[in-house]
Amino acid sequence: MKKITRLYTLIAILIMAGAVFAGVSIKFGFFGLSTETERASEDKEARLPKADRGEEGEEGDITERLDWFLQQRLYGLGEIPAEARQKAQEEANLTAPSLDRSSAPAAVWNSVGPMPINSLYQSAIGNLSGRINWIAVHPTDNNIVLLGTATGGIWRSTNALATTPTFTPVSDNQIDLAVGSIAFAPSNPNIVYAAMGDQDNSYFGTGVLKSTDAGATWTRLSAVGILDKGFGIQIAVSNTDANQVYLLRGLSGLTDRNHPSITQEGGFYRSTDGGANWTRTLNGKMTSFAVAPLNAGNPNSIYAVVLASTQTGAVAKGIYISPDNGATFQLENRPNTPTVNTETDFRVSISNADPSRIIYYGGKEKTDTRLLLESDAVSGGNPTWAEVAVPYSKVDSEQFNYNTYMVADQFTAGQFYVGNRDVFRLTVDAQNTLTAENLTNNFVYVYNSDPMVMKFEWKFQPAMAKAHSDQQNLAFAGNSATFFISQDGGLQRTTDTGATFSKDLNSTLGLTQIIGLAVNPTDSAKLYIGTQDNGNQRRVSGTQWNEFVGGDGGQTRVDPTDPSRVFTSYIYGEITRVEADGTGAQTEINPQNFGTKRRTAFYPPIVTNSTDSTLYVGANTLAICTNCATVSGVGNWTFPANGTGAELTRDMTDTLSAIGVQKSAFSNTQTIYTGSSTGAFQVSQDGGATFTNRTGILDTAINSTSEPGRFITSIKVNPTTPGTAYITVSGFGTNHLFTTKDFGATITAMNFTVDIPVSDFVIDPTAVTTFYIGTDIGIYRSTDAGASWNQFNDGIPPVVVMRLESTNVNGSSTLPNGAQAANNSILAGTYGRGVFQNIILAPTAAPVSVNGRAVSLKGRSIAGAVVTMTDLNGEVRYARTNSFGYYNLSDVVAGQTYVFAVRAKNYQFAPQTVSLTDNLDGLNFTAH
Secondary structure, three states, X not given: OOOOOOHHHHHHHHHHHOOOOOOOOEEEOOOOOOOOHHHHHHHHHHOOOHHHHOOOOOOOOHXXXXXXXXXXXXXXXXXXXXXXXXXXXXXXXXHOOEOOOOXXXXXOOEEOOOOOXXXXXXXXXXXXXXXXXXXXXXXXXXXXXXXXXXXXXXXXXXXXXXXXXOOEEOOOOOOOOOEEEEEEOOOOXXXXXXXXXXXXXXXXXXXXXXXXXXXXXXXXXXXXXXXXXXXXXXXXXXXXXXXXXXXXXXXXXXXXXXXXXXOOOEEXXXXXXXXXXXXXXXXXXXXXXXXXXXXXXXXXXXXXXXXXXXXXXXXXXXXXXXXXXXXXXXXXXXXXXXXXXXXXXXXXXEEOOEEXXXXXXXXXXXXXXXXXXXXXXXXXXXXXXEEEEEOOOOOOXXXXXXXXXXXXXXXXXXXXXXXXXXXXXXEEOOOOOEEEEEOOOOEEEEEEOOOOOOEEEEXXXXXXXXXXXXXXXXXXXXXXXXXXXXXXXXXXXXXXXXXXXXXOOOOOOOOOEEEEEEXXXXXXXXXXXXXXXXXXXXXXXXXXXXXXXXXXXXXOEEOOOXXXXXXXXXXXXXXXXXXXXXXXXXXXXXXXXXXXXXXXXXXXXXEOOOOOOOEEEEOXXXXXXOOOOOOOOOOOEEOOXXXXXXXXOOOOOOOEEEEEEOOOOOOOOOOEEEXXXXXXXXXXXXXXXXXXXXXXXXXXXXXXXXXXXXXXXXEEEOOOXXXXXXXXXXXXXXOXXXXXOOOOOOOEEOOOOOOOOEEEEEEOOOOOOOEEEEEOOEEEEEOXXXXXXXXXXXXXXXXXXXXXXXXXXXXXXXXXXXXXXXXXXXXXXXXXXXXXXXXXXXOOOOOEEEEEEEEOOOOOEOOOOEEEEEOOOOOEEEEEOOOOOEEEEEEEOOOEEEEEEEEEOOEOOOOEEEEEOOOEEOOOEEOO
16 A cells, blocks of 8 residues: 555645644545646556455545544544543443443454455465554564564464464553554563554553563563654664663654644653663654664664654754664764755664664655665764665565664675565675665566656556555574565565465454444355455455555445445545456546545545445445446435535534435435544435534533534434434544434433444344443443443453444354354454454343442541442442442342452451342441
8 A cells, every 4th residue: 555654754744834733634535536737647547457455555645544544533632641541441341341241242342354355366465464564573582472463462473384383462450552562672572662652553551561481472561762653663682681671662743623733743762771771861853763783893783863853952954873772972073974954764783793883764755765785883083984875676665664674684685675665685795886686576666657657667567566565574593594584465475585475374353443334234254344454355254354446445235225335445536346246347436537636534434324325434424325236336425515515514614524324215305314534423314415513412412512522423313213323433532422312402421421422323232221332442332322331342452443334134154163143243443453243142031230339437428439339250340439339330240259349548347249130229338
């Protein structure tokens, strides 16, 4: 995929733009050619047949995908609060405690993949998975490999050199699942550190995790002194002291149009006590550092490049060296030292095979880059420098920053590996002559004779590739010939120095970042997803999925009148109709050649009415197609709002982000709701012909009348009462779930108080008063029409849940273990762990409730005490006493034994063990 520029470049772009579209990337061209001439070649590629996009398939300006994901979480408050996920989980434990394992419906989620993905180019690049940011190989046992994934946690293998290795998630008990970097301690490989936060998708982590058993289990460090939110760009450990740790950390400077920019922070941090306390010793924008090997002239040296910074106290840009394990740094300004100019990225590495030379690699997107080779002169004197040009024609720099790395071959002097969209091996001989070889061959440098281009460029050729494009990391495994590479398609390995790459390392890795999710209404085993950089996919069986449309997949929908017909979408809402359950003919039904230009989001909303084949699509207004299921070419798209396609957004930078449609055939009496990325909310009761603006009413419910509201992520309409709808919003600092029962004339916040973005809402197919919501830390369920909520995450990690779907059909679906189950199920599409399914089973016993009071020895109420209820499996639920000392626990499974305990400051209580058979009133606690 065409990749995201590193975060700090994005910051500069956004600040210079001045008025960033707050909530989602937009493009003029959903129903017309792009108005941006710089995208001419991109649009040409976008009009190619879908199969020609393959894994790469131009997916647009990659900063726009980052905007789409991050800005909806920033919008309104203007920032993601410090430790937002951690604090939300703590609040949820008190106000929305977990359900008991045996409560009904069944509280167990099963992964249904993709694990693996069979790509469009299966014969060339093999099975795939999702994005892996980092690979860490055990220093003495190369079969032990740890993977740091984008938003799916840490995964571990103990047979990584096997033909088909097995990987398992090992950090699912942690609230942070976005991993930036991982490092074993060379002197004690049982000690491992992980820097959390994914800068490539701007998803914050809160610090550092540590393992003392070679990565099998992890704990979160207090990490005093480092940023409380940010990205773990790189982490490393001293060669001789497992307690001395080095961390490169960054913080977003993104802003929305209503808030000033957050000060960009970051730099190099050092801990000498195993990660408990940290000190920043180099302040500035950095992308990598290198620790000198033990056989270097000064093994205490650390090397880095500061590119630029506007933050208070930042040092000047340039090349820096620390002679004392990172305690202090000094600018390399001795004679002949190269300057750091306009480069947007500089990488540094040192080889064990040539420890006297430090290698720097830098440049910027779509230009020639350069290698700087420095002799180690830390002990005194002036270093000797060699500058080697790396021509753009030899090494692709199209996506510089997003997925750039440089790793020195640890076994062969003068040999380096550079990652961008492909992996390149660079060799510099004694005369500093450069040789470059493309190892993965996703792109080839050729002349483009198109009149709109007329120049040499790197052209996508997926059928010739040897691995997925868009490289993220490379790690050696014991010798020069064997190394792993990771990218947006998962993990590959070579054992012949890159001549060939394995094709079957991803069969146990479930890391897909899902944008859209759809289910066949007559067979819930047939699922379809749109994914980040791995196209649109269909489930084949079990956990195996096939990609059938390439590029970045957006929303997917199934035709209610013919469930074998699937509608898939590409960026900016380009929609394709695919027959035969995703295996048949493909027809583009709204290519970018409509006469009227419309603004669209990077991934616009696309919905059906669950009755006929009408499609409803969001741009800056509502687009409707009533014949797209059968038309041989472009469908009959109309823009009904006021007869002119009137704006349904808050202003001219806004786009629709959610559509809710009454469950009925399209008509002039159908109810349609629209929501935008800045919280504009409108309602039509005449099939979209006219709309009533309810934005101010929603703003009041959000409690944001002094500023625009929040990014609306979904609108779901009650299937039998179209005046009733449920609205979910992203962002922070507000409620996230709202309802109207009178077509938006009044809107109220529902009783879900956890401050975490909510992305979707679904009604249980078997019980109309049971609701589910997908959030940034998992799934919640209400069995009383939203009056109370419980965490509903047994079997699913605290991953970002983007989409929810429900099924209620005759037949059966196959679970991963081969068992058959009823088709009443809830499906969750996650951003980093694929699809999970929860089969709804009948309850085995009616739930009961427990209530009581906590008082002092003198009988005074104790407010704010925490009541815990623990079952025999160790599952814990929480409640908090109110101002009068009362608590309540509902939806408790009867027929089990529980231990109840109370915690309160300055008080102690004796626990009570109770065997519950019915409701229990008056389980009181008196302090002693």
